[in-house]
Amino acid sequence: MGKEMMIQATEIAGGQSQRFRDALKSAELPADDVDLPGRTFFEFTLDSETVAWGGFETHGTDGLLRSLVVVSTFRSKRVGVAVLRVIEAKAAEQGIARFHLLTTTASGFFEQQGYAVNQRDSAPPLISQTEQFRGLCPGSACYMCKALSANARK
Incomplete structure (x- = not known):
């Protein structure tokens, strides 16, 4: 793809989250806590078609990067990379300097995007006390983190 993808992000408001939950x-990602405070989720579209969902928790x-899901027909087409960049930029706009995540299936993807594998017990207390760390994600999930670049924080 030679041109930049024009992914549009629309924040998911309370009561509009059923498609996201589905x-x-x-x-097979956790959905039980998406309506709790401190979480920001988006629906991502490309040419008016939904291509992904995702968001983050602020601590x-x-x-904490949460639930990046790309519609199956858009996988392996760099949509995930474009969506992740938008999520990182939105997080940086809210003052987040470091992003953390847990994954059971996508550590290779996140490593390619600059995330480093870390020991789970090295996570900051506010991150390790989240619902995801305490039980929504299995203990076998890979813990990764990344400092958001100055460009993402502009």
Whole structure:
């Protein structure tokens, strides 16, 4: 793809989350806590077609990347990369300097995007006390983190 993808992000407001929940469940990702405070989720579209969902939790200057789901027909087409960049930029706009995540299936993808594998017990307390760390994600999930670049924070 030679040109930049024009991914549009629309924040998911309370009561509009059923399609997002369904996407999470079909991807076998946790959906039980998406309506709790401190979470920001988006529906991503390309040419008016939904291509992905995702978001983050805010914990001071640390953020927890949450539930990046790309519609199956758009996988392996760099949509995930474009969506991740938008999520990182939105998080940085809210003052997040470091992003954390847990994954059971996508560590290779996130490593390619600059995330480093870390020991789970090295996570900051506000991150390690989240619902995801305490039980929504299995203990076998890979913990990764990344400092958001100055460009993402502009």
